[in-house]
Amino acid sequence: MVTIQNTELKEGIIEAIEKARKLSMPVLVSEVQRIHPVQPLSVFAAGRDQFVGERFFWKDPSDEVVMIGIGICKEIQSDQASGRFFHVEKQWQELMSHSIMLMEEKPTATGPIMLGGFSFDPLKEKTDLWAQFPHSLFHIPKYLVSVIKGEYYLTTNLLCSAEDDDSMYELAEQERKSLFNGIEKQELPQLTNLSQVNEVYPENWKKRVSEVVELLKAGTMKKVVLARELRLQFEEQIPVEPVIMNLLEEQRDSFIFAFESRGDCFIGASPERLVKKVKNNVYSTCLAGSIARGKTIKEDELLGNELLCDEKNLNEHQFVVEMIKEAMEKVCHEVRIPSHPQLLKNKHIQHLYTPVVGIADEESSLLQLVNLLHPTPALGGVPRKEAIESIRLMEDLDRGMYAAPIGWIDFEGNGEFAVAIRSGLLQGNEASLFAGCGIVKDSNVDSEYQETNIKFRPMLSALRGKE
Numbered sequence: 001m002v003t004i005q006n007t008e009l010k011e012g013i014i015e016a017i018e019k020a021r022k023l024s025m026p027v028l029v030s031e032v033q034r035i036h037p038v039q040p041l042s043v044f045a046a047g048r049d050q051f052v053g054e055r056f057f058w059k060d061p062s063d064e065v066v067m068i069g070i071g072i073c074k075e076i077q078s079d080q081a082s083g084r085f086f087h088v089e090k091q092w093q094e095l096m097s098h099s100i101m102l103m104e105e106k107p108t109a110t111g112p113i114m115l116g117g118f119s120f121d122p123l124k125e126k127t128d129l130w131a132q133f134p135h136s137l138f139h140i141p142k143y144l145v146s147v148i149k150g151e152y153y154l155t156t157n158l159l160c161s162a163e164d165d166d167s168m169y170e171l172a173e174q175e176r177k178s179l180f181n182g183i184e185k186q187e188l189p190q191l192t193n194l195s196q197v198n199e200v201y202p203e204n205w206k207k208r209v210s211e212v213v214e215l216l217k218a219g220t221m222k223k224v225v226l227a228r229e230l231r232l233q234f235e236e237q238i239p240v241e242p243v244i245m246n247l248l249e250e251q252r253d254s255f256i257f258a259f260e261s262r263g264d265c266f267i268g269a270s271p272e273r274l275v276k277k278v279k280n281n282v283y284s285t286c287l288a289g290s291i292a293r294g295k296t297i298k299e300d301e302l303l304g305n306e307l308l309c310d311e312k313n314l315n316e317h318q319f320v321v322e323m324i325k326e327a328m329e330k331v332c333h334e335v336r337i338p339s340h341p342q343l344l345k346n347k348h349i350q351h352l353y354t355p356v357v358g359i360a361d362e363e364s365s366l367l368q369l370v371n372l373l374h375p376t377p378a379l380g381g382v383p384r385k386e387a388i389e390s391i392r393l394m395e396d397l398d399r400g401m402y403a404a405p406i407g408w409i410d411f412e413g414n415g416e417f418a419v420a421i422r423s424g425l426l427q428g429n430e431a432s433l434f435a436g437c438g439i440v441k442d443s444n445v446d447s448e449y450q451e452t453n454i455k456f457r458p459m460l461s462a463l464r465g466k467e
């Protein structure tokens with residue numbers, strides 16, 4: 001039983017309405033209370049009836065932060081191509097600067113939070129595939145359940161305008177009661193049958209890889225990441241809940257995310273952190289260089305050792321290390337990076353992995369770091385500008401939010417962004433899955449193709465397709 005306490009939300013709403021009248025702008029009121037433990041996926045499922053299309057699920061690899069956003073209190077977007085990170089940040093800071101917070105304690109990832117992300121390349125022509133996701137899109141959820149180090153919190157966010165009155169309180173109370181009523185008895189919908197898997201023009205993709213290899217041999221570029229798409233058909237509409245459940249079970253050490261917008265859902269299990277900021281502490285990840293998992297422990301070790309010694313993969317990895325180091329040094333007075341990569345093993349794949357830790361200068365912000373880091377050469381290439389231009393021109397794919405930053409920010413500027421890989425877009429009874437790999441001048445077309453097949457597996461398996 002989730003008990004929602006009577007708190008000072010009503011007084012907060014009255015105060016926010018008065019403030020909204022004085023300032024002639026809407027004012028956010030945010031209330032946080034502790035609640036009894038509740039299954040995160042049941043909260044997500046409970047939002048299905050009233051808030052389908054307005055939900056967000058997030059879990060980090062260490063289970064430190066689990067968040068479920070239900071409903072939209074306010075949407076923040078930007079269609080600007082240049083300066084989009086700062087445009088979003090400005091809107092967020094403005095809203096925060098006059099918001100009212102009702103909370104006895106301030107654990108991270110509670111209170112007003114914006115959840116969402118950015119597209120890979122705002123200059124790439126948008127296709128119908130991503131019509132439901134603007135290039136920069138964040139939701140401040142109406143109701144947010146956060147599980148922080150085993151403690152459970154419910155945040156209620158309401159945006160009060162001059163025309164509102166205190167009946168808002170009764171409405172919110174009714175809404176959250178009906179959301180939490182019988183939550184433990186929630187039954188998750190079943191996954192429907194997968195009827196078809198189509199590779200989207202694989203031969204064209206291979207041709208593009210060869211063209212890029214020639215370009216790299218001839219020119220000054222060193223690396224370009226090329227991605228491709230699988231299109232899946234199901235017998236009926238794909239429910240999000242069982243897909244999240246499968247990802248949670250199978251991809252334990254990954255960021256699990258699901259972002260609903262206007263009927264579609266972008267979902268995935270990424271092993272790659274772009275950046276995390278807690279006060280002045282900054283964390284990032286260099287992840288590039290991949291090989292399959294072995295079928296036996298012995299084979300797995302052999303493959304891992306092969307990867308750790310493989311020059312092509314080590315070079316690909318080094319591009320990422322150098323770029324992340326350079327980017328972080330712009331806003332950090334201390335950056336620590338181990339000199340050799342280690343292995344990061346997920347269920348279907350292993351990678352070269354180098355963690356990065358920094359101490360940020362006082363005035364630097366999380367979105368400033370996102371701006372500096374996205375896209376790293378793990379998803380774009382080297383040099384960054386030329387590689388992005390080549391991807392824009394040569395890749396027959398609208399990446400949308402694939403390979404782009406997805407995550408959250410709280411009112412104190414703390415938060416985390418993952419790189420949205422191992423991901424897919426659910427659209428009614430169809431899904432698109434995305435996977436790419438770094439092309440360098442000694443790339444072999446068939447091995448790169450095989451590598452993308454491995455990278456489709458986490459999502460394919462969660463959708464119960466053939467692995």
Ligand SMILES: C=C(O[C@@H]1C=C(C(=O)O)C=C[C@H]1O)C(=O)O
Pocket residue numbers: 225227272287288289290351378379403421422434435436437438455
């Ligand atoms: C591009 C993807 O993955 C990225 C590319 C990698 C590589 O080329 O080795 C490894 C990890 C990711 O940074 C993907 O999964 O789609």
